[in-house]
Amino acid sequence: MDVAIVGLGMHPFGRTPTMSGLEQGAAAARSALADAGTDFKRMEFAFGGSQDSGNADSLVNLLGLTGLQFTNVANGCATGGSSLNAAYSAIKSGQYDVGLVVGFDKHDRGAFNPKPADWGLDDWYGETGLMLTTQYFGMKIQRYMHDHGISRETLIRVAEKAFRNGSLTPTAWRQTALSWEEIENAPMVSEPLNKYMFCSPAEGGCALIVCRADIAQEFHPRPVYLKTAVVRSRNYGSFEVFSPSQPPEVANSPTVTASQAAFELAGVGPEDIDVAQLQDTEVGAEIMHMAENGFCEHGEQEKWLAEGVTELTGRLPVNTDGGCLANGEPVGASGLRQVHEICVQLRGDGGARQVAGEPKVGYTHVYGAPGISGVNILAR
């Protein structure tokens, strides 16, 4: 049984001091249910996740105690991708007809401060100042720039595009475009990445209604079909965050393995994708993920960015809503935002940021610590 997405809901990302994370999740769920013209009682199952805002299944206290199967999902930055993957399987297997996928979060300001023990590490690693994701991102793109001839200008171009797209997205957190100079001269965080090249922890909620493809029209006149949903973890040798040591051989990242599996399962190739969302925790991630997902060769990003290939008007628009850079990263909701945006684009509802040429096939990629990737391929 094919799987359709028939309801899209979002509570705007950013800061909402008056609402808890859970309430933002409930708002997103209600909005997705309304978009699908249905109600919570009709939901047969739910998969939901939140990193810092409590148990997702507490949502039933706000949405209704209907007795549905509700499963909490906790998979770091790939929580949303993993929730959607689970929902995909639930429908695909024939077990259920329609259900809810939801993610929300409300993080404190500033960098996350993970505990070494949660990652199987001893205290010295954190105490001596190595337990920062920002360092890993700086070091990965530093090596990548060295190996593949990526310039600092290309880093700036990605940030520029993100905030420009964010300025066209009503639900985005950062809605002000930034000039080249503002980005170039921002305070350095972790060489070579500065303040405007990183996304920030944020708040927000996102929800999707998924159902059997053959009943999709009952809910929405323009369903988007989820061709495949794949999640992969790291292989030995993949260069990942929070690694006190790395083996001699650098292996393909989980993004490469998830992407290859997704293309194979969906029966399409990178050249068939009209619009994409690629994890942009920072600008280097978007650049590396362009190649890791198979869209270009390593090093070719330099030319692609200079020529505007990934702009809204380009051949493969990437992160049309400004991505994580402009939306921030409420971990539980972030992966679902990517899918939400691709559905908006495939429906043709992107407004000022709508990609021209009536895109037919879309792609989402989420990546998170400690080396997990989720890829979805969607089509109308």
Place this chain on the structure above:
Amino acid sequence: MSSEKPLHEGLFSWPSASPTLLGSRCMDCGEHAFPSQDSCRACSRQNMAPADLGSEGTLWTWTIQSFMPKTPYHTDETPETFAPYGVGYVELASGLKVESRLRENTPDKLQIGMPMKLEIIPMRKDDNGADLVTFQFCSAEELG
């Protein structure tokens, strides 16, 4: 009695006139690990032996920590006295790349491929006033 103690036992030989990093090596597949562990990340077997990883290598990648980290970072520094520090992976003779603080903390002094050498540095004082020491790497040329 030495007034210097390792912040964490087993990461490097100490006390020692020429300290080296300590890890483990899989006796089945030959892969190294740092810190040492009882099972192999590559082949999953549990046949590991202690391995001396040496004290020299080349810089594989680097960044600079420009602001004082939140907990679990734990030194005697204050935001006023905090000094940025380098962070990098140093490729050792075995090919294993070890993540480490770096003495160099400005971009002009750091270059991928440069020779690096281990040094032991004080991180903070314990309750009895003894220095707790850890490892970092610095430019081999600067050390002479």
